[in-house]
Amino acid sequence: MQKNKNSHNIIKSVMLGLVITLSSFAQAAGEEYLNFGLHWVNVDNNGNETQEKGVDHNGNIILDDADYYDSSKPTVIYFHGWKSGMAEDGYRVEDFYFDDVDANTAQAWKDQGWNVGIYHWGQFADESELKDAEAKIWSVQGDKGMRYRLDDGSYSTEQAPDQSIGQLAFEHITTVLDDNTSGNIRLVGHSLGNQLAVVVAKKINDSVNDGSVSASLMPGRVDLLDPFWSQGDKSYLSGDWTGKRVRTYIEDMISKQNTAVTWYKTSAIFDLWIGDQNTDLEKHVALINNRFWYLSSVAIADKHVHARKWYFMSMAYDAPEEVTINWWGKRSETGYDAASATSSDNHIRTMMNDDEQWDQVEGRYTADPSDDQFEVKDY
Numbered sequence: 001m002q003k004n005k006n007s008h009n010i011i012k013s014v015m016l017g018l019v020i021t022l023s024s025f026a027q028a029a030g031e032e033y034l035n036f037g038l039h040w041v042n043v044d045n046n047g048n049e050t051q052e053k054g055v056d057h058n059g060n061i062i063l064d065d066a067d068y069y070d071s072s073k074p075t076v077i078y079f080h081g082w083k084s085g086m087a088e089d090g091y092r093v094e095d096f097y098f099d100d101v102d103a104n105t106a107q108a109w110k111d112q113g114w115n116v117g118i119y120h121w122g123q124f125a126d127e128s129e130l131k132d133a134e135a136k137i138w139s140v141q142g143d144k145g146m147r148y149r150l151d152d153g154s155y156s157t158e159q160a161p162d163q164s165i166g167q168l169a170f171e172h173i174t175t176v177l178d179d180n181t182s183g184n185i186r187l188v189g190h191s192l193g194n195q196l197a198v199v200v201a202k203k204i205n206d207s208v209n210d211g212s213v214s215a216s217l218m219p220g221r222v223d224l225l226d227p228f229w230s231q232g233d234k235s236y237l238s239g240d241w242t243g244k245r246v247r248t249y250i251e252d253m254i255s256k257q258n259t260a261v262t263w264y265k266t267s268a269i270f271d272l273w274i275g276d277q278n279t280d281l282e283k284h285v286a287l288i289n290n291r292f293w294y295l296s297s298v299a300i301a302d303k304h305v306h307a308r309k310w311y312f313m314s315m316a317y318d319a320p321e322e323v324t325i326n327w328w329g330k331r332s333e334t335g336y337d338a339a340s341a342t343s344s345d346n347h348i349r350t351m352m353n354d355d356e357q358w359d360q361v362e363g364r365y366t367a368d369p370s371d372d373q374f375e376v377k378d379y
Helices: 002-014 107-111 130-138 165-179 193-210 242-257 300-316 345-351
Strands: 037-043 049-053 075-079 115-120 185-190 221-225 260-265 286-289 321-325 331-337 356-362 373-378
Touching: 037 107, 037 165, 075 165, 075 193, 107 300, 115 165, 130 165, 130 193, 130 242, 165 193, 185 193, 185 300, 193 221, 193 242, 221 300, 242 260, 260 300, 260 345, 321 356, 331 373
Parallel strands: 075 115, 075 185, 185 221, 221 260, 260 286, 286 356, 321 373
Antiparallel strands: 037 049, 037 115, 321 331, 356 373
């Protein structure tokens, strides 16, 4: 029992991440507060970030500003993970600032013509037990239903939706992207948020296949940033583990839509006794092992959080070099790239096989992705 208790405390500290307070998240006087959904990001020339809500709770578009969203541009949407304590911390939410390099990691995306979105579901993800937040991604039938947390630490169901976060995010995102003509949609999930990214992508996949959603809305790429799945069968998944269900969904999307999928491993959260290693998924995706040696070897929480920082920062640089290392340690460039946010979807597809993975061997002591190299290795 002590091991499980300690592992839960470690996982809790790992999942929190860096945050900002948004003016749009200020609590209205005299009214119970609930704010969630898709927000669009803008960054000015000085790196100052603002986020504006794109749709209301019913999925109606409420933002018409091309600086935040332009239907002709490629679009990346990010899904955060577990947020225990966020409500009592002033409803603070994630931004894209990377303190180690003093830069806003969304800036390069905006400069290169991308729409950048973030799906906030923090009040629902604010549970002391991770599994209670996880359930809300998939179903309204979890142990805690669809309750959400208020800033006094209490929970409420007064405005609770009658749909899962996965279903709501799917409806919000497909409404907003309905007029998108770029043909380039990417979903990115960090930690527990990987499950939400995959659920939304799978719902779009199914809707494309049945003709109810345009094929242009299908994400060409899904990136999993140090993903987390809890152990154990789930009644709301008919006995499946969440990791198994994610794997099944990804296999289906690869088969039907040739979806490019990466998995960036940056910490050992899956080794903390309550996490699912999901090793069967590894050989279906492009598996990237980031080695953040500029952080302490025991700083699991920092290494976990830095997954999203490194990934979004990597758009500012060319894709890292791929190398081989022979048995006496000689390093040779292969002439190919490894994976980062900059890599094309088609290149990621060439990396998705059951024979190889990529391990960071250069740039391990700096937060700057520009000096990174990755060795291509056999499993």
